[in-house]
Amino acid sequence: MSTLLLSACSTDTTVSVNVPEQVDADLPADTAAEIESAVEFAMAATGSTGAIVGVWAPWSGTLVSGFGIADGGDAADLTFRGAEITRAMTCDALYQLAADGVVALDDSVSTYVSSVAGLGSITLEELCNGTSGLGTYWPVIESMALSTPERKWEPRELVAYGMGRSTDVVPGTAWGDSDAGYVLLGLALESATQKTASALFADTIFEPLEMESTSLPRATATSPGSNPLDGMLSLPDKEGALNCADPANVTEYSSSIGFTNSGVVTNITDLGHYTQALAVDALGVDGSERFAAPLPADPSGPTWFTTTGGAYQAASLVGQYGKVPGYITASFADPTTGMTVSVVLNNSAADAEVGAYLAWQIAAITSKAPAASGETAPNAGLPWTAEQYHDAIAEAAVCPLPE
Secondary structure, eight states, X not given: OXXXXXXXXXXXXXXXXXXXXXXXXXXXHHHHHHHHHHHHHHHHHHTOSEEEXXXXXXXXXXXXXXXXXXXXXXXXGOEEEOTTHHHHHHHHHHHHHHHTTSSOXXXXXXXXXXXXXXXXXXXXXXXXXXXXXXXXSHHHHHHHHHHOXXXXXXXXXXXXXXXXXXXXXXXXXXXOOOHHHXXXXXXXXXXXXXXXXXXXXXXXXITTTTOTTOBOXXXXXXXXXXXXXXXXXXXXXXXXXXXXXXXXXXXXXXXXXXXXXXXXXXXXXXXXXXHHHHHTTTTSOTTOOXXXXXXXXXXXXOTTEEEETTEEEETTEEEEEEEETTEEEXXXXXXTTOOEEEEEESBOSXXXXXXXXXXXXXXXXXXXXXXXXXXXXXXXXXXXXXXXXXXXXXXXXXXXXXX
């Protein structure tokens, strides 16, 4: 294992990301061709006009490529909304503040956000782990958000909508998808530090990892960065069928719809690098048990799919996936081999799971990539095949597939 030392831009923090050294080569042509075919199929299934993929196999090579409208120039420079990868970052900030003694993981959130009633004894750690029992606000605001992209959403309002859809799960006992929980955690961390979440993320994550193209924007409606991949959304026509041929452009939005749940803007290289750091808990502290006790992410799904600490574990891979208007994203890394797969599709009409399916399909392809000269391919495999997730994408398709 090699250590990559990254100097912070404006702090004295040095972060070690302990992953195998990346060989300086392109992925073999056959492997790259399989990946490109997988991406093009997922684009058709989702109605995406553009996609970007980043693949890093330390023993074999690298592929960073744009497709469709992203095929031209340097795809690595195009920015997009990172969606639920933001959740992992919010937890990064929590664990660092806990290590510094600013907060404690078992602090009640009501200590910091007293203006929100009915929180009971929910702790900061339960919000991070997704075990708070709070519900989701997006189904409540979706139509309003799509019709008024310029609206600045108040985080407490989003939390209130999520609380109105809360479950009867006892906090700490089971995982449940809750965008409101991560927004609430962001509010608590802002209160504890007297910093904006944007500044807190910059200080604790983006600057130490030299993620120069990544930020948590303020509430003003804008494109995700100065050089964005256009974000699209296929909407139903008069007959109720999705208009896959002419999706609406939803590039400009207020990140306040996601805040510390899904508001981050990034590019593919920053996303891949961050996910490697997440997988090895590079921003954590000695003795952290953030990923020690994962819970089933889907009780009816495979046993290898679990979650805790703001991230998913898919067998040996650690990462996140999700969607916001215009984008479906997913990024996973193997902490042992360093293999990393990051993807973005620019039409959010399909289920967010399609992003994970594509990342896992590409991971299965990449895991079999031959070793470059002088390198040794890892022996460990994954408990799924590329074909399985090709078929899963086909089943989840919302737009016509190629013959």
